[in-house]
Amino acid sequence: MKKRGFTSQNAIYSLAIVIVLLLSGCESFIDPRFLTNIATKPISNITIESALSGGTIRTSVNTGGTIKNRAEVTITGRGVCWSTSPNPTIKDNHTSDGAGVGNFISNITGLEPNLRYYVRAYAINENGILYGDEVAFSTYVPEISTVSIPAGTFVMGSPNTEPNRNNDETQHTVTLNAFKLSKYEITNQQFALFLNTNNVKGNGKFSTGLYPEQVLILAETRIGLTFNTTTGWEPVKGFENHPVINVTWYGADEFARYAGGRLPTEAEWEYACRAGSSTPFSTGNCLSDTDASYDWALPYGSCSNQNTTSPTGTSQVGSFPANAWGLYDMHGNVWEWCGDWYDMYTTTAQTNPTGPALGSMKVTRGGSWYINSLYSRSAMRRSHFPDSYHSTRGFRVAYNN
Numbered sequence: 531m532k533k534r535g536f537t538s539q540n541a542i543y544s545l546a547i548v549i550v551l552l553l554s555g556c557e558s559f560i561d562p563r564f565l566t567n568i569a570t571k572p573i574s575n576i577t578i579e580s581a582l583s584g585g586t587i588r589t590s591v592n593t594g595g596t597i598k599n600r601a602e603v604t605i606t607g608r609g610v611c612w613s614t615s616p617n618p619t620i621k622d623n624h625t626s627d628g629a630g631v632g633n634f635i636s637n638i639t640g641l642e643p644n645l646r647y648y649v650r651a652y653a654i655n656e657n658g659i660l661y662g663d664e665v666a667f668s669t670y671v672p673e674i675s676t677v678s679i680p681a682g683t684f685v686m687g688s689p690n691t692e693p694n695r696n697n698d699e700t701q702h703t704v705t706l707n708a709f710k711l712s713k714y715e716i717t718n719q720q721f722a723l724f725l726n727t728n729n730v731k732g733n734g735k736f737s738t739g740l741y742p743e744q745v746l747i748l749a750e751t752r753i754g755l756t757f758n759t760t761t762g763w764e765p766v767k768g769f770e771n772h773p774v775i776n777v778t779w780y781g782a783d784e785f786a787r788y789a790g791g792r793l794p795t796e797a798e799w800e801y802a803c804r805a806g807s808s809t810p811f812s813t814g815n816c817l818s819d820t821d822a823s824y825d826w827a828l829p830y831g832s833c834s835n836q837n838t839t840s841p842t843g844t845s846q847v848g849s850f851p852a853n854a855w856g857l858y859d860m861h862g863n864v865w866e867w868c869g870d871w872y873d874m875y876t877t878t879a880q881t882n883p884t885g886p887a888l889g890s891m892k893v894t895r896g897g898s899w900y901i902n903s904l905y906s907r908s909a910m911r912r913s914h915f916p917d918s919y920h921s922t923r924g925f926r927v928a929y930n931n
Contacts (some may be wrong), residue, residue: 570651570662571635574738578669578729578790580642583610585651585662587631596863600646605629607654610636611812616648618666624652642788645670670727671789672720674712674927677856679802681708687875688909692810693831701911703879704797710929711794711802714858715773715845716785716787716867718765721747724785725755725763732757739784740778746781747774748919753843772844773864779892780915782867782925793869794928796893796911797883803861803896803908805854811861812853817903822850830900841899843921861906864924865894872913887900893917898922 550674570585589604593606618624621783625636626928641647651662665673680911725747730736733744750766754775765772775787779793794802803813811817816833819826823845827838848858871889885893891913897906901920904910912924 540555542767547683562857568608568651568653568662570649571633571636571664571666572738573649573667575740576667576669576738577641577788578671578825581647581667582635582667583638583639583649583651584627584633584635584813585610585653586633587653603629605653605655606864608634610638610649610651611661612638612649614646616645616797617697618648618650619661619666620652620659622747625877634848641669642881643669645669645752668727669743672717672723674716674720674791675714676710677713677927678931679706679709679711679798679803679855681706683799683802684804685808686797686909688907690809693908694904694905694907695909696911696913698874700875700876702875702877704801704883705879706801708931709794709798709799710931711857712791712926713856713926715864715924716782716928717771717776717847719770721777721781721785722763722765722775724788728788730763732759734781736784740787741780741784742771744780744917745778745919746784747778748776750776750921753921769844771846773847775800775844775858775864775921775924776919777867777924778919779867779914781919783869786925791925791927791929793867793925795882795884796868796870796895798928799866799868799895800908802855802857803853805860806855807854810909812908813861813868817861817906820850822859822897822903822906823899824862824889824897824906827903830903830907832901844899860896861908862897862903863899864922865898865912865920866896867891867923867925868895872911882916894923 558593569586573583580755606629609627611618611620611622613622627634627636628885649665671751680727683705685701688695688699701757734747736746753769755765757762783793813821818837819837823841825840826835827840829835847865852858854858870885870893872891872893873886889919894912
C-alpha cells in the first residue's frame with residue numbers, strides 16, 4: 531500500500547500560494563481555490579473628459595475570459611479603475627458600481643485631453659481584489675481655435691424682398707445665449723487624428739462610438755482623406771488644412787462630442803454667420819470672388835466677379851477674410867452640418883431653439899465651392915439624410931460658453 535503524504539502536486543500548489551502572498555500582500559491575495567476572473571469591457575463614448583467601460587462577472591466556468599467562480603463567492607464590490615500608467619488599481623481613480631455577478635457599466639469621468647489612459651475592471655470578494663484585463667484609450671484631440679459669440683437677439687430667416695429666397699426662410703425672432711464656435715471648418719488633418727486615435731478602419735465605422743453601425747466618412751482620393759492599412763487615415767498631400775469632406779452627420783457629431791463640444795444649432799449657425807448683418811451675406815448684398823469660395827462664374831443677382839473661373843475643389847481654411855466676428859468660411863467652401871433635424875420654421879419668437887425632436891434629414895448651411903453664390907446666403911437652408919456624404923460637405927464645432 532502506498533503511503534499518502536505531501537505529494538509534489540501539493541508542494542507546487544503551496545509554493546504558488548506563498549509566492550502570491552509575498553508578491554501581493556493580504557489585501558489583494560486571491561486564493562486560487564476560489565478564483566474569480568473578470569473581463570473589462572471595451573472603451574466607448576470617448577470624449578476629452580469622459581468615457582464608458584465596465585465589466586462582466588459570471589459564476590460559471592468559462593474559458594472565454596469572463597468572470598468565473600469555482601465556488602459560490604459573493605462579489606461585494608465592483609467597478610473600473612484607471613490611470614495614465616499601466617496596471618491601475620483601486621488606489622488610483624476608480625468607480626464603485628454595485629455588487630454581484632453579471633454585466634455592469636462604469637462612467638469614467640474627470641479625464642484630461644491629449645493623454646493615454648489605462649483601464650481595468652475589478653471585483654472584490656471575501657478573498658480580496660481581482661483585476662480584469664487592461665484596456666487602453668486616448669483622449670488625443672486636435673487643437674481647435676474658437677471664437678466667442680456674444681449672447682443676443684436677431685431676426686432669423688430672410689425678408690420676402692430678398693432675391694432667390696426660399697419659402698422655408700420665414701423670418702422670426704431668435705434669442706441665443708453666448709457660445710463658442712470653431713474659427714475654421716474642421717480640417718482633413720484634424721479629422722484624421724480623431725479617426726486614427728479611435729482606431730477607425732477603412733470602413734469608416736467607429737465600433738465603440740455613439741453610432742457603431744454608421745459610417746462616419748468615406749475615403750476620397752483627390753481632396754479628402756485616404757485610408758492606408760499600415761498608417762491609417764491620411765489627408766491627400768497638400769490638402770491637410772482643407773476642410774474635411776465626405777463626412778456624414780454621424781461623423782461630424784462623433785467628432786464634435788469627442789472634442790468636448792457639439793454641432794451648432796441652425797439658429798447659432800445663422801447668427802454667427804450674419805455677425806450682426808441683415809443683408810443676404812455678411813459682406814452685404816454681394817459676395818465676390820475675393821470674399822469666399824463658390825462657383826465664381828455665377829455671382830449673386832446683379833453682382834459681378836473679376837475671377838469667373840470656377841474652383842476645382844475646396845480652399846485651405848482661412849483663405850478668405852473673416853466675418854465681423856472673426857469666423858472664416860461661413861460662406862462657401864463646404865456646406866456645414868448643424869445639429870437640427872430639418873423642418874419649416876415657426877413664426878413665433880424663440881429662445882435657444884434646437885429644432886424638432888425628430889425628423890428624417892439634418893440641416894446643412896453655408897453653400898460650397900461647387901455651387902453658385904445664392905446658396906451661400908446667410909439664410910439659405912438645405913437638408914440631407916444623416917448617413918449621406920459628399921465632397922462639398924463638412925462641419926465646424928460649437929461649445930457652450
